Amino acid sequence: MLPKGLEKQLNILDFSLTSLWRRKLKNLSIMLVFALVIFLLGSFQMLTGALTSSAEAVLENTPEITIQKMSAGRQEAIPLAYIEKLRSIYGIRAVIPRIWGYYFDESNLANFTILALELGSMPFDSNLNLTLAHGHFPKKTEPGTAVIGRSVQDILGLDKRRTFSLFRPDLSLKSFKVVGVFSQQTDLLSNDLIVMNLTDARDLFGIPVSMATDLCIYVANPTEIETIAKKIAVLLPDTRVLTKSQIQKTYQVVFSWRSGLASICLLTALVAFAILAWDKASGLSPEEKREIGILKILGWETGDILAVRFWESTLVSALAFIIGCTAAYIHVAFFDASLLKAVMVGWSVIHPPFKLLPSVTLADLLLIFTFSVLPFLGATVIPAWRCATVPPDSVIR
Amino acid sequence: MLIELDNTTKIYNQGKPNEVTALHGVNLQIEGRTMVCLQGASGSGKSTLLAIIGCVFPPTSGRASIAGKQLSRMPDRFLTIHRREKIGFIFQQFNLLPRLSVLDNITLPLLPLGISPRERKTKARKLLGQLSISHRENFPAGQISGGEMQRVAIARALINNQPIILADEPTAHLDSRLSMEFMQIMTDLKASGKTIIIASHDTLVSEHPAIDKIINIKDGRIDVP
Numbered sequence: 001m002l003p004k005g006l007e008k009q010l011n012i013l014d015f016s017l018t019s020l021w022r023r024k025l026k027n028l029s030i031m032l033v034f035a036l037v038i039f040l041l042g043s044f045q046m047l048t049g050a051l052t053s054s055a056e057a058v059l060e061n062t063p064e065i066t067i068q069k070m071s072a073g074r075q076e077a078i079p080l081a082y083i084e085k086l087r088s089i090y091g092i093r094a095v096i097p098r099i100w101g102y103y104f105d106e107s108n109l110a111n112f113t114i115l116a117l118e119l120g121s122m123p124f125d126s127n128l129n130l131t132l133a134h135g136h137f138p139k140k141t142e143p144g145t146a147v148i149g150r151s152v153q154d155i156l157g158l159d160k161r162r163t164f165s166l167f168r169p170d171l172s173l174k175s176f177k178v179v180g181v182f183s184q185q186t187d188l189l190s191n192d193l194i195v196m197n198l199t200d201a202r203d204l205f206g207i208p209v210s211m212a213t214d215l216c217i218y219v220a221n222p223t224e225i226e227t228i229a230k231k232i233a234v235l236l237p238d239t240r241v242l243t244k245s246q247i248q249k250t251y252q253v254v255f256s257w258r259s260g261l262a263s264i265c266l267l268t269a270l271v272a273f274a275i276l277a278w279d280k281a282s283g284l285s286p287e288e289k290r291e292i293g294i295l296k297i298l299g300w301e302t303g304d305i306l307a308v309r310f311w312e313s314t315l316v317s318a319l320a321f322i323i324g325c326t327a328a329y330i331h332v333a334f335f336d337a338s339l340l341k342a343v344m345v346g347w348s349v350i351h352p353p354f355k356l357l358p359s360v361t362l363a364d365l366l367l368i369f370t371f372s373v374l375p376f377l378g379a380t381v382i383p384a385w386r387c388a389t390v391p392p393d394s395v396i397r
Numbered sequence: 398m399l400i401e402l403d404n405t406t407k408i409y410n411q412g413k414p415n416e417v418t419a420l421h422g423v424n425l426q427i428e429g430r431t432m433v434c435l436q437g438a439s440g441s442g443k444s445t446l447l448a449i450i451g452c453v454f455p456p457t458s459g460r461a462s463i464a465g466k467q468l469s470r471m472p473d474r475f476l477t478i479h480r481r482e483k484i485g486f487i488f489q490q491f492n493l494l495p496r497l498s499v500l501d502n503i504t505l506p507l508l509p510l511g512i513s514p515r516e517r518k519t520k521a522r523k524l525l526g527q528l529s530i531s532h533r534e535n536f537p538a539g540q541i542s543g544g545e546m547q548r549v550a551i552a553r554a555l556i557n558n559q560p561i562i563l564a565d566e567p568t569a570h571l572d573s574r575l576s577m578e579f580m581q582i583m584t585d586l587k588a589s590g591k592t593i594i595i596a597s598h599d600t601l602v603s604e605h606p607a608i609d610k611i612i613n614i615k616d617g618r619i620d621v622p
Contacts, residue, residue, distance in 0.1 A: 001513075002513070003511075004510075004511035005511060006511075007511040007512070007513055008508070008509055008510070008511035011507075011508040011509070011511065011512075011514075012508060012509070014514075015508055018497065018501070022494075022496040022497070290492070291494060294492045294494065294505075295505065296477070297451070297453060297480070297486055297492075298481070298486070298505050298506045298553070299477060299478070299480055299481025299482075299506050299509065299557070300477070300508075300509050301474055301477050301478070301509065302473065302474070302477075304508075304509045389473070392453060
């Protein structure tokens with residue numbers, strides 16, 4: 001036998017369920033609209049999470065400091081002679097020249113990012129292979145080899161073939177053999193990427209042997225990054241010095257700003273929904289008012305009526321929350337957030353496409369819950385309380 | 398005395414422009430195990446008197462003692478609990494929840510008492526049997542006849558075994574045969590120890606031999622002939 005208090009709550013819950021069922025059309029329509037709002041809010045939240053975590057995964061292996069030569073406010077090739085100058089700064093672990101450029105494939109109307117560096121000289125070259133779905137990065141002893149992103153593989157039709165060719169500036173062809181493909185986790189930045197040897201990149205772009213596009217600097221003590229960056233800026237005043245944290249912040253700011261803007265629009269929709277729910281609930285139908293009056297006169301306390309309303313709202317909003325969040329996850333995970341991607345990713349949606357891995361944290365779910373379920377509960381329970389505290393004498397008139 | 402009103406006044410919207418005095422210093426005593434008929438024209442204060450006896454709200458001034466409890470200044474929560482334990486209501490419009498089953502309508506007063514579904518059903522089925530409507534147990538209350546609705550309303554008023562039954566114009570929507578049946582049920586309930594107060598214009602009620610006392614209300618005052 002259950003305690004009276006628990007039995008009472010079960011009775012009230014049972015009554016709430018039958019009450020929901022009695023007004024199923026009204027409750028179903030509210031639940032679906034609510035689920036749609038949560039779906040949009042959840043999609044933005046999960047999409048932001050997916051983009052941010054993808055960016056973080058990729059940026060994990062970026063150099064601690066990157067320097068680029070600037071002239072008239074624009075970037076130009078940097079002489080390798082700068083490496084010798086940098087060796088005078090205490091705390092620098094390694095300086096690695098890099099070529100970073102873009103290649104426009106006219107036949108497929110796609111832009112590829114070309115990245116070339118001496119991977120063997122990098123302090124953590126073994127970790128880099130973790131970003132690959134299969135294969136290995138080009139070795140210095142393997143000229144004419146490349147690692148490609150998943151989209152490059154699709155666009156160039158390399159699922160069966162292992163070689164492809166790109167045009168040099170003089171329109172002669174240079175051939176590459178695919179030795180590895182990037183994994184989906186790094187799609188955000190590696191999807192359109194082709195990684196090759198420095199020698200091959202210089203050959204492809206026609207860059208002199210003594211030049212690179214930028215220099216990657218790794219430091220011994222991560223706490224000294226900012227100090228070393230300042231020393232470099234003083235030593236090489238014609239360069240732009242970028243730290244890893246600055247690049248990470250740029251990505252975060254871009255996605256958070258877009259997410260914030262979208263969230264403002266969505267919160268407006270949510271507020272409109274809350275006002276609608278409030279209006280519906282405070283303007284209780286004559287049937288609902290009569291029902292509250294009957295229950296009160298039959299000995300139901302105000303708290304009992306509020307408990308019914310609370311359970312009804314909780315069940316509707318919990319169901320809407322589960323449906324909305326599940327739909328948002330499916331939307332982001334299986335449909336690539338196709339409804340919202342253009343808003344969040346900007347120009348990068350044009351070409352080539354990339355696959356999203358949704359990132360859902362407890363904090364995200366709590367945030368969505370706080371901004372959706374709690375206002376709904378307030379918007380429905382408070383007006384019911386106002387109605388339930390009025391003496392039910394209208395029923396006997 | 399089971400019910401005792403002493404100089405009871407009820408003012409609606411007190412201090413506002415639309416202030417209305419519904420009862421003016423009413424004095425009333427009703428003994429237990431009696432059947433009383435409350436008569437009065439529309440707007441005479443009959444419903445207000447019934448609401449005070451039914452512990453729906455306390456009087457504005459004066460004393461109102463119902464089943465041993467003083468209602469004056471009693472907080473709403475205690476008023477509700479007292480009403481639940483002592484008063485059973487039968488309404489003119491029956492006031493059933495039309496989409497709820499007959500059984501569920503009857504057991505409504507038991508839900509906040511924490512009584513298990515099995516016990517609720519047992520109590521309700523016993524009353525359904527006594528009132529000869531067991532065959533309608535699972536019907537939605539909105540889909541049964543007026544006479545059956547009346548019996549469901551009676552069953553609901555009796556489910557918690559309250560000592561006082563208040564009926565507001567209970568025969569207004571019934572034909573004479575059903576009205577007679579209703580009065581027979583009330584007579585049986587009086588015999589079983591209930592106190593019954595019926596507000597009605599119907600002579601079939603006021604002239605019924607089981608009625609012990611007739612109270613006339615006019616302009617918020619007890620009209621002594």
